[in-house]
Amino acid sequence: MGIFSKARPVVGLDIGTSSVKAVVLKGSSKGYQLQNLGIETLPPEVIVDGAIMDAEVVVEAIQTVFNKAKIKLRDVAVAVSGTSVIVKKITLPDMDPKELSESIQWEAEQYIPFDIEDVNLDFQILNRGVGDGSEMDVILVAVKKDKIHDYIGLVAQAGLDTKIVDVDGFALSNQFEVNYPSESGETVALIDMGSGVMNINILQDGQHVLYRDISLGGNQFTDAIQKELNVSYEQAEALKKGEEVEGINPSDVTDIINSVIEDISMEIQRSFDYYRATTSSETVDKVVLTGGCSKIAGIDSFLASKLSTKIELGNPFRNIAFPKKFDPAYLQDVAPLCAIAVGLAARKVGDK
Numbered sequence: 001m002g003i004f005s006k007a008r009p010v011v012g013l014d015i016g017t018s019s020v021k022a023v024v025l026k027g028s029s030k031g032y033q034l035q036n037l038g039i040e041t042l043p044p045e046v047i048v049d050g051a052i053m054d055a056e057v058v059v060e061a062i063q064t065v066f067n068k069a070k071i072k073l074r075d076v077a078v079a080v081s082g083t084s085v086i087v088k089k090i091t092l093p094d095m096d097p098k099e100l101s102e103s104i105q106w107e108a109e110q111y112i113p114f115d116i117e118d119v120n121l122d123f124q125i126l127n128r129g130v131g132d133g134s135e136m137d138v139i140l141v142a143v144k145k146d147k148i149h150d151y152i153g154l155v156a157q158a159g160l161d162t163k164i165v166d167v168d169g170f171a172l173s174n175q176f177e178v179n180y181p182s183e184s185g186e187t188v189a190l191i192d193m194g195s196g197v198m199n200i201n202i203l204q205d206g207q208h209v210l211y212r213d214i215s216l217g218g219n220q221f222t223d224a225i226q227k228e229l230n231v232s233y234e235q236a237e238a239l240k241k242g243e244e245v246e247g248i249n250p251s252d253v254t255d256i257i258n259s260v261i262e263d264i265s266m267e268i269q270r271s272f273d274y275y276r277a278t279t280s281s282e283t284v285d286k287v288v289l290t291g292g293c294s295k296i297a298g299i300d301s302f303l304a305s306k307l308s309t310k311i312e313l314g315n316p317f318r319n320i321a322f323p324k325k326f327d328p329a330y331l332q333d334v335a336p337l338c339a340i341a342v343g344l345a346a347r348k349v350g351d352k
């Protein structure tokens with residue numbers, strides 16, 4: 001984590017389903033300071049399930065973010081998510097990193113549901129000498145090449161240079177490391193609930209143990225409100241955000257929101273159950289929730305009751321200083337949306 005390093009900074013560029021976010025951080029011996037921040041909303045249907053349907057609109061939004069936020073840097077870190085990303089913790093015979101990079105393709109084949117030729121592979125060795133000492137735990141990351149290609153192309157069209165391609169969930173844990181001191185022995189589930197994708201990343205003692213992207217998020221709430229109350233997309237978005245719409249009873253909205261949270265909580269529970277079944281640890285001690293959906297009124301307490309776990313609303317700017325040009329109220333308002341962009345901005349050119 002190079003906060004003291006002289007490595008060149010990158011712009012954390014999060015191309016989300018409902019908006020593009022860009023964050024620039026300045027690292028010093030005192031920690032991080034926010035330099036630039038920009039958010040530009042995307043119209044619906046421009047990005048669907050992580051697939052870019054209208055590249056031109058996204059490119060324009062990226063350029064607008066850079067212009068409005070006066071970002072001069074051209075090097076960016078982006079992240080991919082959704083169904084083209086597979087992250088798995090696997091156990092392999094113990095070998096050194098060089099050996100593993102030579103055999104990873106072969107080792108990975110059985111764990112990846114895609115043609116191995118179609119993915120870019122990466123790995124991180126977590127622990128060597130586990131089991132009877134002859135094995136090691138490895139995090140395997142596979143991302144479809146065409147997805148990476150799409151993102152790099154998009155960034156290039158916007159006149160920028162992709163230096164780092166990450167996955168959402170790792171950017172999320174990078175952000176968490178920057179903002180929250182680690183408490184040893186704790187199992188934390190980081191959940192970023194955006195509009196199209198929910199990233200779940202369970203960390204045990206700061207190490208990745210389970211990673212999953214689920215195609216659920218804010219769009220489910222908007223769709224349900226739109227259908228059940230027979231309102232427009234704009235009205236449904238407003239109702240979801242707690243705004244009033246004439247002729248609509250707020251308690252009807254709450255009922256719909258709660259039933260969607262219930263569906264989503266079942267998916268989260270499924271991941272927690274899988275975690276419990278595949279590791280020695282018993283419970284998830286707490287959830288740290290970010291993403292636009294964390295702003296839904298009462299989602300924390302309702303989710304807490306469904307999952308029987310503590311839910312904390314994460315603040316991606318918690319440990320980041322900001323100069324006077326930023327309005328604290330604005331930062332507080334947009335903070336939940338910025339977790340991935342902050343995590344990406346904390347990377348440096350040369351980071352893997």
Ligand SMILES: Nc1ncnc2c1ncn2[C@@H]1O[C@H](COP(=O)(O)OP(=O)(O)OP(=O)(O)O)[C@@H](O)[C@H]1O
Pocket residue numbers: 015016017018019193194195196197198217218219237240241242290291292293295296297336337
């Ligand atoms: N105050 C609010 N109340 C409820 N929902 C909100 C609020 N503000 C934003 N949202 C919702 O949060 C979602 C956007 O969150 P976010 O920016 O984290 O998603 P994204 O990064 O664009 O999408 P994804 O990560 O899924 O690709 C939208 O569905 C939006 O309607």
Ligand SMILES: [Mg+2]
Pocket residue numbers: 014016017194195291340
């Ligand atoms: Mg997002």
